[in-house]
Amino acid sequence: MVPDRIIHAKADKPAEQQVELQPIHQLALGANAVKRLQQHRPKQLLRGNRGPAKLRISAVKALDRSFKAAFAISRIMRSG
Numbered sequence: 001m002v003p004d005r006i007i008h009a010k011a012d013k014p015a016e017q018q019v020e021l022q023p024i025h026q027l028a029l030g031a032n033a034v035k036r037l038q039q040h041r042p043k044q045l046l047r048g049n050r051g052p053a054k055l056r057i058s059a060v061k062a063l064d065r066s067f068k069a070a071f072a073i074s075r076i077m078r079s080g
Contacts, residue, residue: 050056
């Protein structure tokens with residue numbers, strides 16, 4: 001039997017965070033706010049509408065069935 005062992009765990013240091021400071025006189029106001037937001041937006045937009053999920057799922061299931069059928073046929077051909 002193994003006696004109770006004490007494990008001395010050390011907590012990891014929290015990740016360093018980068019903070020962007022802006023002097024008050026440089027804060028975006030009015031038309032400048034739009035310009036600033038455009039500069040900081042992501043360069044590549046997220047993908048939009050990919051269609052209904054049910055259609056994608058049914059297409060994947062149909063492909064799965066056809067691959068299983070092809071695999072079964074190839075096994076029969078090799079064994080027989």
